[in-house]
Amino acid sequence: MIRRIWWVLLGGGIVTLGLVNLTLHLVPLTYDVTASVVLLPPITSVEANGNPFLDLGGLDVVAGVLATAITDSESTENVAPAGSGASYTVQKDASVSGSVLQVAVTDTSPDAAFSTLDAVLTLAKDRLEELQVSVSAPAEDHVQLMVITNNVIAEPNTSSLIRTLIIVLAAGLAATVALAVAVYYPLRRRDSLSDETIDAPVGAERVPADLDESAEPAGPPASTETGDTATRVPVRR
Known part of the structure:
Protein backbone atom coordinates (compact mmCIF):
# COMPACT_ATOMS: atom_id res chain seq x y z
CA MET A 1 0.00 0.00 0.00
CA ILE A 2 2.77 2.42 0.94
CA ARG A 3 4.42 1.82 -2.42
CA ARG A 4 1.26 2.79 -4.25
CA ILE A 5 0.97 6.00 -2.22
CA TRP A 6 4.56 6.87 -3.09
CA TRP A 7 3.79 6.35 -6.77
CA VAL A 8 0.84 8.74 -6.47
CA LEU A 9 3.01 11.35 -4.76
CA LEU A 10 5.76 10.92 -7.36
CA GLY A 11 3.30 11.27 -10.24
CA GLY A 12 1.73 14.36 -8.70
CA GLY A 13 5.15 15.92 -8.17
CA ILE A 14 6.11 15.32 -11.80
CA VAL A 15 2.85 16.85 -13.04
CA THR A 16 3.32 19.87 -10.75
CA LEU A 17 6.85 20.44 -12.04
CA GLY A 18 5.51 20.21 -15.59
CA LEU A 19 2.90 22.88 -14.84
CA VAL A 20 5.58 25.12 -13.30
CA ASN A 21 7.72 24.75 -16.42
CA LEU A 22 4.72 25.51 -18.63
CA THR A 23 3.99 28.63 -16.56
CA LEU A 24 7.53 29.88 -17.10
CA HIS A 25 6.95 29.73 -20.86
CA LEU A 26 3.39 31.08 -20.94
CA VAL A 27 3.61 33.95 -18.44
CA PRO A 28 5.92 36.58 -19.95
CA LEU A 29 8.46 38.51 -17.93
CA THR A 158 9.04 39.31 -11.77
CA SER A 159 6.16 39.97 -9.36
CA SER A 160 3.43 38.74 -11.70
CA LEU A 161 5.41 35.65 -12.68
CA ILE A 162 6.20 34.80 -9.04
CA ARG A 163 2.55 35.13 -8.01
CA THR A 164 1.47 32.82 -10.81
CA LEU A 165 4.17 30.27 -9.94
CA ILE A 166 3.10 30.25 -6.29
CA ILE A 167 -0.53 29.65 -7.26
CA VAL A 168 0.37 26.83 -9.68
CA LEU A 169 2.74 25.18 -7.20
CA ALA A 170 0.29 25.37 -4.31
CA ALA A 171 -2.56 24.01 -6.44
CA GLY A 172 -0.41 21.14 -7.74
CA LEU A 173 0.78 20.12 -4.27
CA ALA A 174 -2.73 20.36 -2.82
CA ALA A 175 -4.15 18.20 -5.61
CA THR A 176 -1.35 15.64 -5.13
CA VAL A 177 -1.97 15.35 -1.38
CA ALA A 178 -5.74 15.12 -1.89
CA LEU A 179 -5.30 12.32 -4.45
CA ALA A 180 -2.91 10.46 -2.15
CA VAL A 181 -5.43 10.64 0.71
CA ALA A 182 -8.24 9.51 -1.60
CA VAL A 183 -6.19 6.47 -2.61
CA TYR A 184 -4.89 5.67 0.90
CA TYR A 185 -8.17 5.11 2.75
CA PRO A 186 -9.78 2.66 0.27
CA LEU A 187 -6.53 0.65 0.21
CA ARG A 188 -6.37 0.64 4.00
CA ARG A 189 -9.97 -0.58 4.29
CA ARG A 190 -9.37 -3.32 1.72
CA ASP A 191 -6.24 -4.50 3.55
CA SER A 192 -8.13 -4.57 6.86
CA LEU A 193 -10.87 -6.72 5.36
CA SER A 194 -8.26 -9.04 3.89
CA ASP A 195 -6.59 -9.47 7.30
CA GLU A 196 -9.91 -10.35 8.96
CA THR A 197 -10.62 -12.99 6.30
CA ILE A 198 -7.20 -14.59 6.77
CA ASP A 199 -7.57 -14.76 10.60
CA ALA A 200 -10.96 -16.56 10.47
CA PRO A 201 -10.79 -20.53 10.54
CA VAL A 202 -11.35 -21.95 7.11
CA GLY A 203 -14.30 -24.42 6.85
CA ALA A 204 -15.25 -24.11 10.54
CA GLU A 205 -18.95 -24.68 11.20
CA ARG A 206 -20.81 -24.06 14.41
CA VAL A 207 -22.50 -27.19 15.84
CA PRO A 208 -25.86 -26.53 17.49
CA ALA A 209 -25.89 -27.26 21.20
CA ASP A 210 -28.75 -29.77 20.93
CA LEU A 211 -26.66 -31.90 18.56
CA ASP A 212 -23.46 -31.74 20.57
CA GLU A 213 -23.30 -34.88 22.74
CA SER A 214 -20.42 -33.50 24.75
CA ALA A 215 -22.50 -30.57 25.94
CA GLU A 216 -23.62 -30.59 29.59
CA PRO A 217 -27.37 -30.74 30.17
CA ALA A 218 -28.74 -27.34 30.99
CA GLY A 219 -31.03 -28.59 33.81
CA PRO A 220 -31.64 -31.58 36.09
CA PRO A 221 -32.73 -34.80 34.33
CA ALA A 222 -36.40 -35.56 34.29
CA SER A 223 -37.53 -38.75 35.98
CA THR A 224 -40.38 -41.26 35.35
CA GLU A 225 -41.60 -43.60 38.00
CA THR A 226 -43.33 -46.99 37.56
CA GLY A 227 -44.25 -48.53 40.79
CA ASP A 228 -41.29 -48.58 43.16
CA THR A 229 -38.70 -48.21 40.42
CA ALA A 230 -37.66 -44.79 39.15
CA THR A 231 -35.93 -44.47 35.83
CA ARG A 232 -34.03 -41.26 35.05
CA VAL A 233 -34.36 -40.23 31.48
CA PRO A 234 -32.07 -37.45 30.28
CA VAL A 235 -33.96 -34.67 28.61
CA ARG A 236 -32.35 -32.98 25.69
CA ARG A 237 -32.86 -29.30 25.40
Whole structure:
Protein backbone atom coordinates (compact mmCIF):
# COMPACT_ATOMS: atom_id res chain seq x y z
CA MET A 1 0.00 0.00 0.00
CA ILE A 2 2.77 2.42 0.94
CA ARG A 3 4.42 1.82 -2.42
CA ARG A 4 1.26 2.79 -4.25
CA ILE A 5 0.97 6.00 -2.22
CA TRP A 6 4.56 6.87 -3.09
CA TRP A 7 3.79 6.35 -6.77
CA VAL A 8 0.84 8.74 -6.47
CA LEU A 9 3.01 11.35 -4.76
CA LEU A 10 5.76 10.92 -7.36
CA GLY A 11 3.30 11.27 -10.24
CA GLY A 12 1.73 14.36 -8.70
CA GLY A 13 5.15 15.92 -8.17
CA ILE A 14 6.11 15.32 -11.80
CA VAL A 15 2.85 16.85 -13.04
CA THR A 16 3.32 19.87 -10.75
CA LEU A 17 6.85 20.44 -12.04
CA GLY A 18 5.51 20.21 -15.59
CA LEU A 19 2.90 22.88 -14.84
CA VAL A 20 5.58 25.12 -13.30
CA ASN A 21 7.72 24.75 -16.42
CA LEU A 22 4.72 25.51 -18.63
CA THR A 23 3.99 28.63 -16.56
CA LEU A 24 7.53 29.88 -17.10
CA HIS A 25 6.95 29.73 -20.86
CA LEU A 26 3.39 31.08 -20.94
CA VAL A 27 3.61 33.95 -18.44
CA PRO A 28 5.92 36.58 -19.95
CA LEU A 29 8.46 38.51 -17.93
CA THR A 30 7.65 42.22 -17.94
CA TYR A 31 9.96 45.24 -17.78
CA ASP A 32 9.47 48.55 -16.00
CA VAL A 33 10.83 51.97 -16.96
CA THR A 34 10.06 55.34 -15.39
CA ALA A 35 10.48 59.03 -16.12
CA SER A 36 9.74 62.24 -14.24
CA VAL A 37 8.46 65.45 -15.77
CA VAL A 38 8.01 68.92 -14.28
CA LEU A 39 5.67 71.68 -15.31
CA LEU A 40 7.38 75.06 -15.70
CA PRO A 41 5.61 78.40 -15.37
CA PRO A 42 5.03 80.64 -18.43
CA ILE A 43 7.86 82.83 -19.59
CA THR A 44 5.85 85.95 -18.80
CA SER A 45 5.57 85.00 -15.13
CA VAL A 46 9.32 84.75 -14.69
CA GLU A 47 11.34 87.87 -14.18
CA ALA A 48 14.03 88.76 -16.68
CA ASN A 49 17.02 86.51 -16.16
CA GLY A 50 14.98 84.78 -13.45
CA ASN A 51 14.95 81.10 -12.59
CA PRO A 52 11.64 79.32 -13.43
CA PHE A 53 12.37 76.59 -10.88
CA LEU A 54 11.98 79.19 -8.14
CA ASP A 55 8.41 79.90 -9.22
CA LEU A 56 6.75 76.50 -9.40
CA GLY A 57 3.98 77.29 -6.97
CA GLY A 58 0.40 77.08 -8.19
CA LEU A 59 1.12 74.50 -10.90
CA ASP A 60 -0.07 71.49 -8.86
CA VAL A 61 -3.59 71.89 -10.24
CA VAL A 62 -2.29 71.95 -13.80
CA ALA A 63 -0.25 68.82 -13.11
CA GLY A 64 -3.33 67.02 -11.78
CA VAL A 65 -5.39 68.05 -14.82
CA LEU A 66 -2.69 66.84 -17.18
CA ALA A 67 -2.32 63.49 -15.39
CA THR A 68 -6.06 62.91 -15.68
CA ALA A 69 -6.13 63.96 -19.33
CA ILE A 70 -3.48 61.48 -20.47
CA THR A 71 -4.79 58.50 -18.50
CA ASP A 72 -8.37 58.50 -19.74
CA SER A 73 -9.67 55.41 -21.54
CA GLU A 74 -9.19 56.83 -25.04
CA SER A 75 -5.56 57.83 -24.40
CA THR A 76 -4.79 54.52 -22.72
CA GLU A 77 -6.24 52.57 -25.63
CA ASN A 78 -4.17 54.54 -28.14
CA VAL A 79 -0.86 54.21 -26.28
CA ALA A 80 -1.28 50.77 -24.70
CA PRO A 81 -4.05 48.83 -26.45
CA ALA A 82 -5.71 45.97 -24.62
CA GLY A 83 -3.87 42.71 -25.19
CA SER A 84 -0.58 44.38 -26.05
CA GLY A 85 0.89 43.64 -22.63
CA ALA A 86 1.71 47.33 -22.11
CA SER A 87 0.41 49.58 -19.36
CA TYR A 88 1.33 52.92 -17.84
CA THR A 89 0.48 55.20 -14.94
CA VAL A 90 0.91 58.95 -14.45
CA GLN A 91 0.73 60.40 -10.96
CA LYS A 92 2.14 63.16 -8.82
CA ASP A 93 5.55 62.40 -7.38
CA ALA A 94 4.95 62.45 -3.64
CA SER A 95 8.68 62.57 -2.90
CA VAL A 96 9.06 66.02 -4.48
CA SER A 97 7.27 69.23 -3.55
CA GLY A 98 5.92 70.90 -6.65
CA SER A 99 4.38 70.09 -10.01
CA VAL A 100 6.37 66.92 -10.70
CA LEU A 101 4.69 63.94 -12.36
CA GLN A 102 6.06 60.42 -12.43
CA VAL A 103 5.40 58.26 -15.48
CA ALA A 104 5.74 54.50 -15.00
CA VAL A 105 5.54 52.09 -17.93
CA THR A 106 5.37 48.28 -17.99
CA ASP A 107 5.80 46.27 -21.17
CA THR A 108 6.83 42.82 -22.39
CA SER A 109 10.37 43.76 -23.47
CA PRO A 110 12.90 46.53 -22.78
CA ASP A 111 12.54 48.01 -26.27
CA ALA A 112 8.76 47.94 -26.06
CA ALA A 113 8.89 49.61 -22.63
CA PHE A 114 11.02 52.49 -23.92
CA SER A 115 8.79 52.86 -26.97
CA THR A 116 5.69 53.08 -24.79
CA LEU A 117 7.40 55.59 -22.49
CA ASP A 118 8.27 57.83 -25.44
CA ALA A 119 4.66 57.63 -26.61
CA VAL A 120 3.38 58.69 -23.17
CA LEU A 121 5.80 61.63 -22.94
CA THR A 122 4.86 62.80 -26.42
CA LEU A 123 1.19 62.51 -25.52
CA ALA A 124 1.77 64.55 -22.35
CA LYS A 125 3.37 67.43 -24.28
CA ASP A 126 0.71 67.42 -26.98
CA ARG A 127 -2.18 67.16 -24.51
CA LEU A 128 -0.83 69.99 -22.35
CA GLU A 129 -0.67 72.21 -25.41
CA GLU A 130 -4.18 71.20 -26.49
CA LEU A 131 -5.63 72.02 -23.07
CA GLN A 132 -4.14 75.49 -23.07
CA VAL A 133 -5.19 76.20 -26.64
CA SER A 134 -8.74 75.04 -25.83
CA VAL A 135 -9.07 77.85 -23.26
CA SER A 136 -7.53 80.42 -25.63
CA ALA A 137 -4.51 81.02 -23.42
CA PRO A 138 -1.92 83.30 -25.09
CA ALA A 139 1.12 81.40 -26.34
CA GLU A 140 3.42 83.39 -24.09
CA ASP A 141 1.39 82.29 -21.07
CA HIS A 142 1.55 78.58 -21.82
CA VAL A 143 2.86 76.25 -19.14
CA GLN A 144 5.79 74.19 -20.38
CA LEU A 145 6.65 70.54 -19.74
CA MET A 146 10.20 69.37 -19.15
CA VAL A 147 11.56 65.82 -18.70
CA ILE A 148 13.88 65.81 -15.68
CA THR A 149 14.65 62.08 -15.36
CA ASN A 150 14.51 59.40 -18.00
CA ASN A 151 15.80 55.96 -17.12
CA VAL A 152 17.97 54.24 -19.70
CA ILE A 153 17.69 50.75 -18.15
CA ALA A 154 14.48 48.76 -18.09
CA GLU A 155 14.14 46.81 -14.85
CA PRO A 156 12.69 43.28 -15.07
CA ASN A 157 9.51 42.86 -13.08
CA THR A 158 9.04 39.31 -11.77
CA SER A 159 6.16 39.97 -9.36
CA SER A 160 3.43 38.74 -11.70
CA LEU A 161 5.41 35.65 -12.68
CA ILE A 162 6.20 34.80 -9.04
CA ARG A 163 2.55 35.13 -8.01
CA THR A 164 1.47 32.82 -10.81
CA LEU A 165 4.17 30.27 -9.94
CA ILE A 166 3.10 30.25 -6.29
CA ILE A 167 -0.53 29.65 -7.26
CA VAL A 168 0.37 26.83 -9.68
CA LEU A 169 2.74 25.18 -7.20
CA ALA A 170 0.29 25.37 -4.31
CA ALA A 171 -2.56 24.01 -6.44
CA GLY A 172 -0.41 21.14 -7.74
CA LEU A 173 0.78 20.12 -4.27
CA ALA A 174 -2.73 20.36 -2.82
CA ALA A 175 -4.15 18.20 -5.61
CA THR A 176 -1.35 15.64 -5.13
CA VAL A 177 -1.97 15.35 -1.38
CA ALA A 178 -5.74 15.12 -1.89
CA LEU A 179 -5.30 12.32 -4.45
CA ALA A 180 -2.91 10.46 -2.15
CA VAL A 181 -5.43 10.64 0.71
CA ALA A 182 -8.24 9.51 -1.60
CA VAL A 183 -6.19 6.47 -2.61
CA TYR A 184 -4.89 5.67 0.90
CA TYR A 185 -8.17 5.11 2.75
CA PRO A 186 -9.78 2.66 0.27
CA LEU A 187 -6.53 0.65 0.21
CA ARG A 188 -6.37 0.64 4.00
CA ARG A 189 -9.97 -0.58 4.29
CA ARG A 190 -9.37 -3.32 1.72
CA ASP A 191 -6.24 -4.50 3.55
CA SER A 192 -8.13 -4.57 6.86
CA LEU A 193 -10.87 -6.72 5.36
CA SER A 194 -8.26 -9.04 3.89
CA ASP A 195 -6.59 -9.47 7.30
CA GLU A 196 -9.91 -10.35 8.96
CA THR A 197 -10.62 -12.99 6.30
CA ILE A 198 -7.20 -14.59 6.77
CA ASP A 199 -7.57 -14.76 10.60
CA ALA A 200 -10.96 -16.56 10.47
CA PRO A 201 -10.79 -20.53 10.54
CA VAL A 202 -11.35 -21.95 7.11
CA GLY A 203 -14.30 -24.42 6.85
CA ALA A 204 -15.25 -24.11 10.54
CA GLU A 205 -18.95 -24.68 11.20
CA ARG A 206 -20.81 -24.06 14.41
CA VAL A 207 -22.50 -27.19 15.84
CA PRO A 208 -25.86 -26.53 17.49
CA ALA A 209 -25.89 -27.26 21.20
CA ASP A 210 -28.75 -29.77 20.93
CA LEU A 211 -26.66 -31.90 18.56
CA ASP A 212 -23.46 -31.74 20.57
CA GLU A 213 -23.30 -34.88 22.74
CA SER A 214 -20.42 -33.50 24.75
CA ALA A 215 -22.50 -30.57 25.94
CA GLU A 216 -23.62 -30.59 29.59
CA PRO A 217 -27.37 -30.74 30.17
CA ALA A 218 -28.74 -27.34 30.99
CA GLY A 219 -31.03 -28.59 33.81
CA PRO A 220 -31.64 -31.58 36.09
CA PRO A 221 -32.73 -34.80 34.33
CA ALA A 222 -36.40 -35.56 34.29
CA SER A 223 -37.53 -38.75 35.98
CA THR A 224 -40.38 -41.26 35.35
CA GLU A 225 -41.60 -43.60 38.00
CA THR A 226 -43.33 -46.99 37.56
CA GLY A 227 -44.25 -48.53 40.79
CA ASP A 228 -41.29 -48.58 43.16
CA THR A 229 -38.70 -48.21 40.42
CA ALA A 230 -37.66 -44.79 39.15
CA THR A 231 -35.93 -44.47 35.83
CA ARG A 232 -34.03 -41.26 35.05
CA VAL A 233 -34.36 -40.23 31.48
CA PRO A 234 -32.07 -37.45 30.28
CA VAL A 235 -33.96 -34.67 28.61
CA ARG A 236 -32.35 -32.98 25.69
CA ARG A 237 -32.86 -29.30 25.40
